[in-house]
Amino acid sequence: MAISPISGLSAGVPAANPLLRREPAGPTFADALSDAVGRVEAFHRTAEARTERFLAGESEDLHGTILATQQAELAFELFLQVRNKVVQAYQEVMRAPV
Secondary structure, three states: OOOOOOOOOOOOHHHHHHOOOOOOOOOOOOHHHHHHHHHHHHHHHHHHHHHHHHHHHOOOOOHHHHHHHHHHHHHHHHHHHOOOOOHHHHHHHHHHOO
């Protein structure tokens, strides 16, 4: 008794199936991570620039300078907590029995 292959698939051509080679429809995890790092860096650059302008006497907006610094700190703390959760999830998956 011979076993016939499933129609549309052959033993030598599974990579030719367009469903197997499909690119992800949305942003990847790497894209999301890169975007998050970029946003944290942007907050840091803004806070640094405002602090430098304040210290150089070019600006008298102490409130805005402190606010930008706090935004940068909060963005970094949030990013750090998300990173910790991702690492924790990865470690949990790696501990799972196979």
